[in-house]
Amino acid sequence: MRHLLSAGELDRDTALLILDTAAEMSALSERSVKKLPTLRGRTVVNLFFEDSTRTRISFELAAKRLSADVINFAAKGSSVSKGESLKDTALTLEAMGADAVVIRHWDSGAPYRLAHANWIGGSVINAGDGTHEHPTQALLDAYTMRKHLRGGQGALEGVRVGIVGDVLHSRVARSNVLLLQTLGAEVTLVAPPTLLPIGIEEWPCEVSYHIDEVLPKVDAIMMLRVQSERMKDAYFPTAREYSRLYGLGGERMKLLPEHAIVMHPGPMNRGMEISAEVADSAQAVMVEQVANGVSVRMAVLYLLLGGAKELSE
Amino acid sequence: MTAIVIQGVRPYGEDAVDLVINDGVITEILAPGTGVGTIIEADGLIALPGFVDLHTHLREPGREDAETIETGSQAAALGGFTCVHAMANTDPVADTAGVVEQVWRIGREIGLIDVRPVGAVTVRLEGTQLSEIGAMANSAAGVTVFSDDGKCVHDALLMRRALEYVKAFGGVVAQHAQEPRLTENAQMNEGELSGKLGMVGWPAVAEEAIIARDVLLAEHVGSRLHACHVSTAGSVEVIRWAKSRGVNVTAEVTPHHLLLTEDLVATYDPVFKVNPPLRSTADVLALRQALADGTIDAVATDHAPHPHEHKDCEWGSAAMGMLGLQTAFSVVMETMVEPGLLDWRGVADRMSVRPARIGAVATQGHALEVGALANIVVVDPDARWTVVPEQLASKSSNTPYAAREFPGVVVHTFFEGRPTVLGGKIA
Amino acid sequence: MDSARAHDLRTVLSGDDIARATRRIAHEIVEKAKGASDLVILGIPTRGVYLAQRIAAAISEIEGVEVPVGSLDITLYRDDLRLQPPRALEPTSIPAGGIDDKTVVLVDDVLYSGRTIRAALDALNDVGRPAAVRLAVLVDRGHRELPIRPDYVGKNIPTSSTEQVFVRLSELDGTDAVEIADGAGA
Ligand SMILES: [Zn+2]
DSSP states (O other): OBBBBBBGOOOOOHHHHHHHHHHHHHHHHTSSSSOOTTTTOOHHHHHHSOOOOHHHHHHHHHHHHHHHHEEEETTTTTTTTOOHHHHHHHHHHTTOOOSEEEESSSSTTHHHHHSSSSSSOOOEEEEEEEBBHHHHHHHHHHHHHHHSSSSOOOOTTEEEEEEEEEEOOOOOHHHHHHHHHHTTTTEEEEOOGGOOOTTTSSSSSSEEEEHHHHHGGOOOEEEEOOOGGGGTTTSSSSSSHHHHHHBBBBHHHHHHHOOOOEOOSSOOOOOTTBOOHTTTTTBBHHHHHHHHHHHHHHHHHHHHHHHHOOOTO | OEEEEEEEEEETSSEEEEEEEETTEEEEESSTTOSEEEEETTOOOOEEEEEEEEEOOOTTOOOOOTTOHHHHHHHHHHHTTEEEEEEEEESSSSOSSHHHHHHEEEEEHHOOSSEOOOOOBBBGGOOOOOOHHHHHSSSSTTTOEETTTTTTTOOOHHHHHHHHGGGGTTTTTEEEEOOOGGGGTTEHHHHHHHEEETOOEOOOHHEEEEEEEEHHHHHHHHOOOEESSOOHHHHHHHHHHHHHHTOEEEEEEEEHHHBBBGGGGGGTTTGGOOSSSSHHHHHHHHHHHHHHHHOOOOOOOOOOOOOOOGGGGGGGGGGBBBTTTTHHHOOOHIITTTTTSSSSSHHHHHIIIHHHHHHTTSSSSSSSSSSOOOOOEEEEEEEEEOGGGGGGGSSOOTTTTOOEEEEEEEEEEEEETTTEEETTTEE | OOOHTTTTTTEEHHHHHHHHHHHHHHHHHHHHTTSTTTTEEEOOOOHHHHHHHHHHHHHHHHSSSSSOEEEEEOOOGGGGGGGOOOOOOOOOOOOOTTTTTTTEEEEEEEESEEEEEEHHHHHHHHHOOOEEEEEEEEEOOOOOOSSSSEEEEEOOOOOOOOOOEEEEOHHHHOOOOEEOOOOOOO
């Protein structure tokens, strides 16, 4: 593995290796001394063209726990906001000797481009690109499901997962569908037809327009963030109607099996796709998702940077 | 002035002859080896009327870093063209007699091809007020083709008026069919792949809906419509239906829409970013069929040079468009001639005769006969070549065909009886 | 391992030898520690873990008390990470009582350059602060590159650096043996 650009490029063995490694990292993170010397002398750049404090901090903590040097390169207050291109930024980072670039970008495919355009030599980790993918989020979601539903072992064969909300604009949904399919889970996407991409029937999952039909049949339900501004583009009539038809509130949660977990990639829109009551309930695992995110990202950084570079270099 | 003899050439791939040119006109067609004058070897090569491009972005004035009328003229001549229509989306926009005359004059001075300026339909391409179509038509440039290309004349009323107004000047409105609301921030063909790649889709219906509306408008007002760069199977159906009703509509297809498909977008390499976007294999096959049966009248390059920095970047920031002049003939050969969809007379018809007629260019698209103006291209159908972007004459190098091998080489080009290209080099 | 099988394998320790060696080491540990009360036995994956379990079982037999036993993965502390592709991690399990103020006995199968033990000492340092750290190995084959020496040795086996030493344990390999292969050309 040289880069992590898409959850779809992970085969089952590699995905399980990452999850197993993350489990070890998680155990190490419970010690009083949380720092490991593994990536001493390596430089990880967080290159964020989009604001996402939580994802950046998660990567930063993961890299620091492995003793890597971390440079945060934010679009705001840097040459990027003055209009420096991704390419020029990349060349700068290359000159500084970045071993890995963790990139969050508004443009779908920007990490792929960064990895393949011969601008840099280091590893590229996709921390969310446009409406395309967010592979480490899918990995931490799979990790969380495995821990709760499979005792932290093996893959996710037979686990039934509902993903509800703005699938069209969701990189989390895309990465989850791909990874969960690789790990053997059964996914049902739930959304109004306006928020499902054209061609969804070819995706390796089921699709439903009705959340109430799906809730009783799942082991995990993932609520996606829905921006209320979407109604301006006529994706749905009003935030109130969206919330009524697709939001997860206390009453509706009773349809969920008792063992099922409620997930959300954050940040939550309480009152929109999820009610405060559900978000704070015992079945909600959002806080744990955050902690698992650090372990999964440590695993990814270790597996990308912890060994020799590929022989092709 | 001595005669020029294109010796042993096969017009339309038929029997070998000597084509004798005097004072810009084909004066004699003789048995091979019998013509007297300056001999230009063309044994076994094929002569066709010089190609006419209905859709070229020469970028001058305004973006001379991407292309100039001079470099564009060279690329055109090397591609076998003797006439191109220079699109109006320059800076300033070609929306006045002044701008179109300037472009036309520079083209004349360079003298490699006919540069026929296209006039903007609306002022600054803004889609709100008609530009001075009459002034441009009556200028020295004699503009006949009007287009806001790059943008769609989406206001139905304005489109109706434009179609009506150009009738007075024998003009045609060339529509870039793209419903703007359906294509906001669109990046690629909308379909399964756009959903997977997380890219905003450019649905086929956004093209088809505008073409459907416009053929009905053209029928209603009795005017002439030309559909630019038709890219979908649905558009082909609409045009076929309109022609069967007797609507005065013509259509063009680009070489890249005859050859390339949307799968290339998965590389995220912006060299494949173009508007309208690359479509599905089914669309490509429908377009080839339509060009073969004449539903689509012409091949037009949509040659769109962009400076390196506008393509060597991430997809979303990249400019749309690709070079086309020097590869057009080879693409047509690979997609139409080799599979048997077009013979050489068919190539002449779709790349020269019909585009000249659509653009009302009286001096182009003549049959290779005694008395015809000598705008001629001589090609080698048996030779192959490999595209090296930096070696193209264009100032830009955004060809999607880097390192690709093609059949068919343009060997000589004659413009108004003078050789502009000899042995594959500017004469 | 398959490539080694093609060469001549010399058995230097039999199953019985290994059993005797582990029992002897267990006795020595108890003797030196004056009992088993503050001992923690930590094996270094992979085979060190099974040896640690055997030694702990032997001590329990001798002393009649359970000895805390666990494993300590040193992968993330290795100094040669960049020389090979990334390795999968092995589990680290520290017994519930921790290692603070205990006598930790590290157990590995073969002691060679000493770099693994250096990494283990670093790893241990992040886990807690033992009163003392001892080292038990089944085989010491020499060629130390660091100032590290074992406290308990099953057998000293002088080797040349081209030779390979294979420790086979029944838990993993179905049989107990230590074999040496002439590594030349391997
Ligand atoms: Zn256009």
